[in-house]
Amino acid sequence: MCGIFGCIVKDGNAAPVIHAALKRLEYRGYDSVGEATLHESSLHIKKDQGKIDEVHKIHNLDDLPGNIGIGHTRWATHGAPLQVNAHPHLDCDGQIAIVHNGIIENFSELKQELENLGHVFKSKTDTEVIVHLIEHVWKTKPSLSLADAVLEAVKRLEGSYAIAVISPKEPNKIVCARYESPLVVGVNENAVYCASDIPAFLPLTNKAVIINDGELVILSPQGYEIRKIADSSLVTREPKILDWTPEMAVKQGYPHFMLKEIHEQPATLRNTLRLQEHYLDLMTTFLDRAHEVFLVACGTSYHACLAASYMFSKLAFLATYPIIASEFMEQHGKSVNIDSTILAVSQSGETADTLAAVNCARQRAATILGLTNVIGSTLTRISRVYIGQQSGPEIGVAATKTFTSQLSVLSQLALRLAKKRGKISQDEMDFLAEKMENLPDVVDEIIQTQEEKVKQIAKKYKDAKTFFFLGRGISTATAYEGRLKLMEIAYVPAIAFPAGESKHGPISLIEPGFPVVFICPKDDTHKTLIGNIMEMKARGASIIAIMEEGDEEIKKLADDYVEIPKGVPEVLSPIPYIIPLQLLAYYMAIERGHNPDTPRNLAKSVTVK
Numbered sequence: 001m002c003g004i005f006g007c008i009v010k011d012g013n014a015a016p017v018i019h020a021a022l023k024r025l026e027y028r029g030y031d032s033v034g035e036a037t038l039h040e041s042s043l044h045i046k047k048d049q050g051k052i053d054e055v056h057k058i059h060n061l062d063d064l065p066g067n068i069g070i071g072h073t074r075w076a077t078h079g080a081p082l083q084v085n086a087h088p089h090l091d092c093d094g095q096i097a098i099v100h101n102g103i104i105e106n107f108s109e110l111k112q113e114l115e116n117l118g119h120v121f122k123s124k125t126d127t128e129v130i131v132h133l134i135e136h137v138w139k140t141k142p143s144l145s146l147a148d149a150v151l152e153a154v155k156r157l158e159g160s161y162a163i164a165v166i167s168p169k170e171p172n173k174i175v176c177a178r179y180e181s182p183l184v185v186g187v188n189e190n191a192v193y194c195a196s197d198i199p200a201f202l203p204l205t206n207k208a209v210i211i212n213d214g215e216l217v218i219l220s221p222q223g224y225e226i227r228k229i230a231d232s233s234l235v236t237r238e239p240k241i242l243d244w245t246p247e248m249a250v251k252q253g254y255p256h257f258m259l260k261e262i263h264e265q266p267a268t269l270r271n272t273l274r275l276q277e278h279y280l281d282l283m284t285t286f287l288d289r290a291h292e293v294f295l296v297a298c299g300t301s302y303h304a305c306l307a308a309s310y311m312f313s314k315l316a317f318l319a320t321y322p323i324i325a326s327e328f329m330e331q332h333g334k335s336v337n338i339d340s341t342i343l344a345v346s347q348s349g350e351t352a353d354t355l356a357a358v359n360c361a362r363q364r365a366a367t368i369l370g371l372t373n374v375i376g377s378t379l380t381r382i383s384r385v386y387i388g389q390q391s392g393p394e395i396g397v398a399a400t401k402t403f404t405s406q407l408s409v410l411s412q413l414a415l416r417l418a419k420k421r422g423k424i425s426q427d428e429m430d431f432l433a434e435k436m437e438n439l440p441d442v443v444d445e446i447i448q449t450q451e452e453k454v455k456q457i458a459k460k461y462k463d464a465k466t467f468f469f470l471g472r473g474i475s476t477a478t479a480y481e482g483r484l485k486l487m488e489i490a491y492v493p494a495i496a497f498p499a500g501e502s503k504h505g506p507i508s509l510i511e512p513g514f515p516v517v518f519i520c521p522k523d524d525t526h527k528t529l530i531g532n533i534m535e536m537k538a539r540g541a542s543i544i545a546i547m548e549e550g551d552e553e554i555k556k557l558a559d560d561y562v563e564i565p566k567g568v569p570e571v572l573s574p575i576p577y578i579i580p581l582q583l584l585a586y587y588m589a590i591e592r593g594h595n596p597d598t599p600r601n602l603a604k605s606v607t608v609k
């Protein structure tokens with residue numbers, strides 16, 4: 001995700017300090033970079049698309065004048081990675097500059113309102129509305145300080161933000177504010193810093209102040225002042241002394257990126273619920289008109305498609321065909337035509353097999369829809385409509401947070417399509433929408449309460465030679481994904497299939513102690529699944545159940561179990577039920593002495609066929 005940084009230095013220029021800090025934020029992933037400084041009553045700005053070194057080569061990021069400034073690494077969410085969309089953004093008069101990390105949900109409404117008031121927007125970003133909103137507040141009430149204008153403006157925002165704002169009208173200040181995007185302040189005798197992340201200033205100071213949601217901070221040469229956004233009251237908070245190494249700081253104290261990204265899922269799921277309505281509506285319209293819909297992807301993204309095929313069928317009564325991208329041309333290359341719609345799902349948007357399938361379908365005049373995590377990727381350029389899933393960059397090779405975000409977007413689409421087609425009552429719609437809103441908390445609870453249990457299960461089964469992963473209905477997709485995670489990260493051969501298939505062959509592998517993971521939400525498949533568990537148990541298998549909290553029937557049959565909070569609707573169940581399986585793969589890898597972040601022979605983005 002985007003990185004923000006700001007500093008006020010007592011001696012020397014801010015620009016080289018900002019440049020170096022942005023380099024330290026590179027690991028967060030980005031596509032554009034920019035800086036703004038204050039000097040002699042004016043703002044000085046440089047920004048462009050591209051990597052920091054490339055932008056520096058063209059523009060020289062170090063020669064901006066002044067001892068106060070802000071900087072940004074942008075990871076596109078609204079608007080392509082172009083110079084005009086890079087931060088900092090300015091108000092109409094060029095008197096206020098802002099950098100922002102987060103997603104403003106109500107930016108379309110605010111933009112409309114501000115345009116009606118005469119504001120002129122230059123970029124396609126959601127961020128630009130914030131700076132115009134501050135301008136509007138400040139012009140309406142000129143007696144306010146910059147901090148008060150920011151405080152009033154952010155009260156209008158819905159969504160997430162960490163911002164840093166400067167203005168030549170108050171040349172000795174940086175005003176920052178935070179809601180659901182990280183913000184930290186660093187201090188030493190020579191300077192004060194604000195940043196998205198501690199690594200940005202760690203080589204400069206180990207004294208950090210964590211800023212909480214709903215707080216605003218005013219940085220000045222004297223230090224920092226924290227206020228609550230709600231009532232402007234002062235907050236007293238002393239800096240903490242950090243003993244992190246730079247490597248620990250980058251992983252925010254987690255031993256591996258994979259674990260960090262598993263833990264990020266409550267936050268990434270919240271972001272995925274902040275998609276712009278009009279993109280969802282547009283894609284829903286295309287899906288509604290389609291004669292046949294292929295869901296095309298590879299690996300984990302394919303498992304999201306498999307789950308989605310159940311969602312579209314159960315909610316919207318739409319039959320869709322999940323296809324592994326590398327098979328698409330062989331299987332459907334001749335039949336795909338102008339009436340076909342391809343929804344390609346790819347975290348990176350660059351997977352060669354997925355793009356090849358899409359290109360084959362395009363040549364035959366099919367409609368291409370895309371779901372990806374990387375705005376500006378090839379998939380976004382060749383799709384008629386695309387949605388950015390808003391998970392933020394994923395550094396661990398194994399897909400974890402991006403899988404649950406894909407599921408979240410696909411379930412939102414299925415729900416909208418159900419509504420559009422009149423297949424769902426208002427009550428059901430409201431019920432599912434509320435359950436979806438609640439999922440980030442459910443996932444959080446699973447991580448908080450079940451992680452230790454999964455760790456113990458991994459210890460117990462660490463030497464197992466093979467695993468089975470079984471589920472019925474939509475949980476088949478969860479089983480496939482659980483198996484892929486375990487194989488790729490812990491190098492344990494594993495087999496997954498719909499539980500009903502076991503007696504058609506695979507059950508012959510079972511012998512005493514063979515670990516079989518059952519995914520058993522309390523849905524329509526529950527009764528039949530119990531029969532499948534008994535078949536396995538009768539042959540001596542060790543049953544590991546991922547089950548609903550308090551499910552006594554399953555508990556009696558299971559050797560080990562992990563509990564998922566009650567009340568998750570069937571169509572949403574893959575989102576919480578995959579969490580213990582991601583953790584299982586992670587802890588099995590640790591038990592077996594492998595680095596989960598860099599599994600052998602694998603690359604994050606597979607750009608060869």
Ligand code: F6R
Binds near residue numbers: 347350354398
């Ligand atoms: C597994 C994993 C891969 C990817 C696959 C598709 O953890 O990450 O299976 O899911 O290579 O990648 P994208 O989604 O980028 O097309």
